[in-house]
Amino acid sequence: xxxxxxxxxxxxxxxxxxxxxxxxxxxxxxxxxxxxxxxxxxxxxxxxxxxxxxxxxxxxxxxxxxxxxxxxxxxxxxxxxxxxxxxxxxxxxxxxxxxxxxxxxxxxxxxxxxxxxxxxxxxxxxxxxxxxxxxxxxxxxxxxxxxxxxxxxxxxxxxxxxxxxxxxxxxxxxxxxxxxxxxxxxxxxxxxxxxxxxxxxxxxxxxxxxxxxxxxxxxxxxxxxxxxxxxxxxxxxxxxxxxxxxxxxxxxxxxxxxxxxxxxxxxxxxxxxxxxxxxxxxxxxxxxxxxxxxxxxxxxxxxxxxxxxxxxxxxxxxxxxxxxxxxxxxxxxxxxxxxxxxxxxxxxxxxxxxxxxxxxxxxxxxxxxxxxxxxxxxxxxxxxxxxxxxxxxxxxxxxxxxxxxxxxxxxxxxxxxxxxxxxxxxxxxxxxxxxxxxxxxxxxxxxxxxxxxxxxxxxxxxxxxxxxx
Amino acid sequence: xxxxxxxxxxxxxxxxxxxxxxxxxxxxxxxxxxxxxxxxxxxxxxxxxxxxxxxxxxxxxxxxxxxxxxxxxxxxxxxxxxxxxxxxxxxxxxxxxxxxxxxxxxxxxxxxxxxxxxxxxxxxxxxxxxxxxxxxxxxxxxxxxxxxxxxxxxxxxxxxxxxxxxxxxxxxxxxxxxxxxxxxxxxxxxxxxxxxxxxxxxxxxxxxxxxxxxxxxxxxxxxxxxxxxxxxxxxxxxxxxxxxxxxxxxxxxxxxxxxxxxxxxxxxxxxxxxxxxxxxxxxxxxxxxxxxxxxxxxxxxxxxxxxxxxxxxxxxxxxxxxxxxxxxxxxxxxxxxxxxxxxxxxxxxxxxxxxxxxxxxxxxxxxxxxxxxxxxxxxxxxxxxxxxxxxxxxxxxxxxxxxxxxxxxxxxxxxxxxxxxxxxxxxxxxxxxxxxxxxxxxxxxxxxxxxxxxxxxxxxxxxxxxxxxxxxxxxxxxxxxxxxxxxxxxxxxxx
Numbered sequence: 001x002x003x004x005x006x007x008x009x010x011x012x013x014x015x016x017x018x019x020x021x022x023x024x025x026x027x028x029x030x031x032x033x034x035x036x037x038x039x040x041x042x043x044x045x046x047x048x049x050x051x052x053x054x055x056x057x058x059x060x061x062x063x064x065x066x067x068x069x070x071x072x073x074x075x076x077x078x079x080x081x082x083x084x085x086x087x088x089x090x091x092x093x094x095x096x097x098x099x100x101x102x103x104x105x106x107x108x109x110x111x112x113x114x115x116x117x118x119x120x121x122x123x124x125x126x127x128x129x130x131x132x133x134x135x136x137x138x139x140x141x142x143x144x145x146x147x148x149x150x151x152x153x154x155x156x157x158x159x160x161x162x163x164x165x166x167x168x169x170x171x172x173x174x175x176x177x178x179x180x181x182x183x184x185x186x187x188x189x190x191x192x193x194x195x196x197x198x199x200x201x202x203x204x205x206x207x208x209x210x211x212x213x214x215x216x217x218x219x220x221x222x223x224x225x226x227x228x229x230x231x232x233x234x235x236x237x238x239x240x241x242x243x244x245x246x247x248x249x250x251x252x253x254x255x256x257x258x259x260x261x262x263x264x265x266x267x268x269x270x271x272x273x274x275x276x277x278x279x280x281x282x283x284x285x286x287x288x289x290x291x292x293x294x295x296x297x298x299x300x301x302x303x304x305x306x307x308x309x310x311x312x313x314x315x316x317x318x319x320x321x322x323x324x325x326x327x328x329x330x331x332x333x334x335x336x337x338x339x340x341x342x343x344x345x346x347x348x349x350x351x352x353x354x355x356x357x358x359x360x361x362x363x364x365x366x367x368x369x370x371x372x373x374x375x376x377x378x379x380x381x382x383x384x385x386x387x388x389x390x391x392x393x394x395x396x397x398x399x400x401x402x403x404x405x406x407x408x409x410x411x412x413x414x415x416x417x418x419x420x421x422x423x424x425x426x427x428x429x430x431x432x433x434x435x436x437x438x439x440x441x442x443x444x445x446x447x448x449x450x451x452x453x454x455x456x457x458x459x460x461x462x463x464x465x466x467x468x469x
Numbered sequence: 470x471x472x473x474x475x476x477x478x479x480x481x482x483x484x485x486x487x488x489x490x491x492x493x494x495x496x497x498x499x500x501x502x503x504x505x506x507x508x509x510x511x512x513x514x515x516x517x518x519x520x521x522x523x524x525x526x527x528x529x530x531x532x533x534x535x536x537x538x539x540x541x542x543x544x545x546x547x548x549x550x551x552x553x554x555x556x557x558x559x560x561x562x563x564x565x566x567x568x569x570x571x572x573x574x575x576x577x578x579x580x581x582x583x584x585x586x587x588x589x590x591x592x593x594x595x596x597x598x599x600x601x602x603x604x605x606x607x608x609x610x611x612x613x614x615x616x617x618x619x620x621x622x623x624x625x626x627x628x629x630x631x632x633x634x635x636x637x638x639x640x641x642x643x644x645x646x647x648x649x650x651x652x653x654x655x656x657x658x659x660x661x662x663x664x665x666x667x668x669x670x671x672x673x674x675x676x677x678x679x680x681x682x683x684x685x686x687x688x689x690x691x692x693x694x695x696x697x698x699x700x701x702x703x704x705x706x707x708x709x710x711x712x713x714x715x716x717x718x719x720x721x722x723x724x725x726x727x728x729x730x731x732x733x734x735x736x737x738x739x740x741x742x743x744x745x746x747x748x749x750x751x752x753x754x755x756x757x758x759x760x761x762x763x764x765x766x767x768x769x770x771x772x773x774x775x776x777x778x779x780x781x782x783x784x785x786x787x788x789x790x791x792x793x794x795x796x797x798x799x800x801x802x803x804x805x806x807x808x809x810x811x812x813x814x815x816x817x818x819x820x821x822x823x824x825x826x827x828x829x830x831x832x833x834x835x836x837x838x839x840x841x842x843x844x845x846x847x848x849x850x851x852x853x854x855x856x857x858x859x860x861x862x863x864x865x866x867x868x869x870x871x872x873x874x875x876x877x878x879x880x881x882x883x884x885x886x887x888x889x890x891x892x893x894x895x896x897x898x899x900x901x902x903x904x905x906x907x908x909x910x911x912x913x914x915x916x917x918x919x920x921x922x923x924x925x926x927x928x929x930x931x932x933x934x935x936x937x938x939x940x941x942x943x944x945x946x947x948x949x950x951x952x953x954x955x956x957x958x959x960x961x962x963x964x
Contacts, residue, residue: 374610375603381535384599388647396644396678403640410636411629414613418625422617456535463537 005060005067008045008052008075009111015041016107023100031099032090035436038103039086042110046079057468063182064121066252069465070317074117074248077325081241082110084332087440088339089233091432093142102142106237109135116213116245120183120469122171122206125249129167129213132242133160139234140226148229156222156238160212163219167209173202183469187256196261203261206253207270213246215239216300217273224281227293232343235289236335239296240328243303247324251307251317255467268308272401275301279408288416289345292334295371298409299327302402305386309393316393318462319385325458326370326382329451333367333444340437342430350416351423357431361420363445368413370448373406378451381458471515472528472544472594475508475558480587486580494575501579505565505586508558516551521955526596526661534600539650539657543596548956549808552949553725554593556812559938560717560819561586563931564710567823570830571619578619582710585611589718593725598646598658605642605726608719609635612711620706621829627706634699638689642726645682648675649734663734670737680738683731684746691723691779694753704772705835709826712768716775717819721811724782728807732790733960740792747787747884751891753780758897762904767835768825770905774861775818777894782810784891785876788883789961797962799882804957806875809949813860813868813939820857820935824850827928831921837905842914847923851910853932858902860939863895868939871946 003010018041019034026033049072057068086106093099112132119125137160141153175181177198178189190199212219227235254263278298285291306320313319337360338344341353353361370379383406390399432438451458482504486497515528529545546554564582571578588611591604609632617628650656652668652675669676689696704712731739739746757777764770785807789800827850828835844851860867873895880888924932942949 369610375599375606380603380606384538384643384647387644388651391644391647392651399644403637403644406640407633407637411633414629414632418617418629421614422625456533456537459535459537 002060005052005065008048009114011041011044011048012107012111012114015044016104016111019100019104019107023098023104026100028097028099032094032436034100034103035086035090038107039083041107042079042083042086046076049075049079057466059120059184059468063184064119064124066118066120066468068468070248070251070321070467071118073321073462073465074244074324075114077321077328078110078113078117078241078244081244081328081332082106082237084336084440084444085233085237085241087443088236088336088437090436091434092231092233092339092343092437096142102139105135105139109139109237110241113241113245117248119249120252122174122181122186125253126168126171128245128249129164129209132213132245133164136238136242140230140238142231142234146229149231152222152225152229155225159219159222163209163212166205170202170205170209173198173205177202183252183256187469190256190258199257199261203257203263203266207250207263207266210246210250210253211270213242214250214300214303215243215297216270216304217277220274220278220297220300223297224290224293227296228287228290228345232289232335232339235293236332236339239293239335240331243300244324244328247303247307247320251310251320252467252469254307255310255469264308267304268395268398271301271304271308271398273301274298274304275402275405279405279412282412283408285412286347287345288347288350289338289343291412291416292331292338295409295412296331298405299331299371301405302383302386303327305390305395305398305402308395308398309389312393313389315385316389317465317467318459319389321462321465322385322458323382325462326378326451329444329447330367330370330377330379333363333441333448334371336437336441336444337364337367340432340441342432347416347419351419352425353420353429356425356429360431360441363441365417365420366445366448368417370452372410372413376452377448378455378458379448381452381455470530471511472546473530475511475515475554476587476590476594478507479504479583479590483580483583483587486576486583489576492576494571497575497579501583502562502566504583505562508586508590509555509562512551512555512558515546516555516952519546519548519551519952521548521951525956525959529596538599539655539659540599541597541659542600543659544594545596546594547959548952548954549728550593550725552808552953553721553811553815554590556815556938557589557593557718557721558586559935560713560815561589563819563823563935564713566927566931567710567713567826568830568925568927569619569708569710569826574618578615581611581615585615585714589714589722592722596660598649598660598663598730600658601660601726601729602639602643602646605722606636606639608722609639612715612719615711616703616707619708619711621708621833622706623702624706627702630699631703635690638686638696641682642686645679645686648679648682660729660734667734667736669735676735676738680731680735680742684727687723687726687731688749689723690726691720691783692776693749693780693783694756694776697753697776700776701769701772704822705766705768709823709829712772712825713819713822716772716822717815720775720779721815724779724786724807724811727783727786728804728960732786736790736792739790743787743791744884747784747791747887750780750784750787751887753777754784754891754894755897758894758901762897762901765837767828767837767905767909768822769835770837770901771818771821771825774898774901775814777898778810778814778818778861780894781873781876781891782807782814784880784887785810788876788880789957791883793883796883799879801879801954801957801961802875803879803883804961805950805953806872806877806879808953808957809868809875809942809946810872812949813872813942816935816938817857817860817869820853820932821861823928823932823935824854824857827924832918837908839915840909840918841912842910843918843921844910846914846918846921849924849929853924853929853936854910855906856936858906860943862899862902865943867943868946869943871943
């Protein structure tokens with residue numbers, strides 16, 4: 001068994017186990033040390049991933065596990081994002097009796113997402129989706145005494161149960177059709193003649209199953225509730241990290257399909273529906289966290305643009321990973337600010353923030369501008385890459401729809417920015433005390449600008465990645 | 470390094486102001502004025518060094534930024550860019566020095582102004598398409614905060630509308646820029662390469678779409694009728710100096726962009742659509758003039774004259790790009806006229822909006838009918854307002870005339886009938902400025918303005934500098950014309 005190929009994943013698993021043990025024997029006051037353990041495990045995992053970098057793209061474990069540039073790059077992005085989430089948590093979770101276990105759940109969820117990104121086998125994919133889901137449900141509802149958190153968790157769970165079932169049905173039909181679960185075999189079997197109706201059903205089911213993790217239409221409805229009701233660090237996690245794995249998994253899956261299955265049209269219409277719906281719903285929100293939730297629905301729609309032109313434009317995969325990375329940084333920065341502000345959620349609470357908490361306000365504004373795609377922030381380069389591959393792939397109309405949506409999105413992002421800058425407030429601003437959330441916020445804010453100015457490094461890092469298959 | 474210093478120093482100044490929490494209003498103001506003058510001096514120095522017989526782009530600086538995308542930090546100027554950039558730097562210095570109510574946030578106000586100066590100069594100095602876009606977008610952000618925070622009336626709504634509307638244009642621009650980028654091999658954003666290669670010549674539908682997106686983006690920024698509707702409210706609710714920048718500098722980004730990108734990089738496509746653009750320009754000229762005539766709000770009236778004047782500029786560019794046989798000289802004249810109009814309009818309208826700012830500081834009133842007879846009360850104000858108005862309506866001996874003469878002389882050589890219609894605009898402009906002067910400064914003075922204060926030394930000092938600018942261009946335009954003609958000849962004839 002080529003155990004060496006999954007050392008990063010093993011380090012996460014062992015880290016999670018260590019945290020569970022640690023948390024059961026240590027007083028609650030000391031539980032923030034579990035965050036340090038989690039960071040160590042993530043750091044180790046990231047280091048081991050970097051060590052794997054540069055090898056030839058290949059499949060391992062009899063072809064079920066991909067070790068290619070896409071998997072490694074998305075793994076790194078997921079791990080860095082996970083580290084930021086862990087760093088913004090200790091002060092938020094301090095009063096929770098189950099503080100320590102939280103980090104174990106985060107690590108398990110990270111592991112699930114990494115499995116989704118690396119899976120080169122439908123069973124493996126189901127396993128990744130399920131692992132990430134079961135670890136995420138409790139994260140969403142971690143404050144079990146608080147009704148909105150429970151509601152968010154319930155909604156997340158119900159939609160998840162439905163779509164995970166669909167995913168499994170799709171995988172089963174595909175198995176019945178091709179007689180195998182490994183991607184190389186499936187691709188081979190599909191290349192020759194097969195039942196197109198069954199294949200369409202299987203494709204539809206798998207795509208629908210993945211839209212849940214992507215928070216894309218039609219399985220997006222959990223996103224705003226989770227963004228609003230879950231603990232803010234968990235919301236930061238759930239609005240960002242599962243998407244990365246799901247988008248890569250979707251890209252990997254559709255690249256197997258023969259050209260006569262109209263998957264481009266399907267993904268393109270999901271993309272349009274997702275970005276438009278997310279934007280339109282965000283327009284009238286007066287709740288900042290809910291608004292961020294809807295905005296992250298719409299951002300999933302953008303990511304799908306890169307999948308639409310997969311195989312037509314040779315830069316589609318780099319653009320996808322680049323966009324996901326830039327989106328992750330910006331969204332995490334925004335949620336880090338919300339964490340630092342003790343999770344305040346009403347738009348009115350943000351009035352006049354620029355004067356009372358200038359650094360937090362600046363970071364929030366910069367992250368929102370990055371989500372819109374204002375240069376030279378990192379989000380601009382993400383959008384630039386997306387527009388570029390979409391135009392190159394001959395989907396100019398899709399790029400135009402995305403442009404219109406971007407203008408609409410500017411409207412609601414400005415609805416947060418304007419009161420922060422122009423409004424005035426009487427009451428004092430209450431911040432989370434301690435250095436964890438503050439540092440996470442500062443690091444994320446810095447990454448937004450550094451990532452933009454150093455876009456070359458990011459693009460070199462993603463520039464040559466491709467699938468092993 | 471001259472160009473980097475010209476746009477880098479204000480940026481550093483802005484950063485210093487943003488982080489220095491202890492500076493008083495006076496210190497912040499003095500520091501901002503001092504920093505804002507530096508780019509003017511640097512650009513004047515560059516002007517003196519500029520060789521009209523030399524290459525199209527001079528003072529080129531190049532540092533790779535995202536080489537894998539073909540993007541770099543590339544700066545450089547031709548005569549057109551240098552003239553517009555110098556004018557912009559001057560308008561910024563004047564606006565920063567002009568007194569305004571900073572609403573207890575002087576540091577932030579001056580920091581945003583310097584930031585905006587830096588990125589605006591960046592737009593005119595960039596030789597890289599993507600860098601151009603970066604500065605273009607950042608100017609929107611700066612202007613959004615300036616209008617929203619320091620404006621009056623429905624300032625936030627105006628700022629919103631401004632940002633949304635112009636951002637829409639800038640995104641279309643981005644798509645077009647990517648289209649241009651994809652069309653050269655190897656892919657690059659280098660403007661010099663694109664101008665030389667004319668990549669989309671004969672590309673049919675693609676070229677037409679890219680061209681349409683570019684023109685729409687710039688038409689919104691310029692603004693041309695019918696996509697001008699963001700302009701009046703942004704102007705009316707912005708503080709005086711910010712309006713001066715909006716009209717004097719930001720609108721030029723649209724026309725300058727037309728010259729730099731669709732005109733220079735897609736000459737063939739441009740010539741095919743030149744007549745349509747000219748028709749829209751004439752529509753803007755007439756519409757801007759007539760609607761301005763109908764306004765009773767001082768600032769709104771001047772705002773609409775901007776639409777009219779930018780119409781002249783676009784007419785000049787359209788004529789220059791028409792590529793009709795044996796009209797080379799006329800087309801060059803038109804392009805020179807368009808550039809001079811940009812410079813002249815920047816200085817003149819800058820001065821007019823600063824004067825509006827003085828009115829707001831004293832009375833918080835823009836209604837023309839509520840004024841009258843201010844000539845005796847405020848002779849200095851009257852003098853500068855009359856001078857700027859005459860310059861704006863195109864009186865010979867002032868900068869506006871030089872520009873309009875060139876444009877219409879050029880247009881006569883290419884589209885004579887359009888020139889005849891367009892000249893009507895000048896007539897209406899004359900009427901509307903004379904009526905405005907008469908309403909505000911002559912006749913009987915209402916009681917309530919008995920305490921109206923004349924211009925303070927700093928105010929008339931600033932206005933004197935701007936007025937000197939458009940008087941000198943009007944009387945002795947040679948220094949500007951030599952600079953512009955050299956580049957215009959290369960752009961029009963060298964193709």
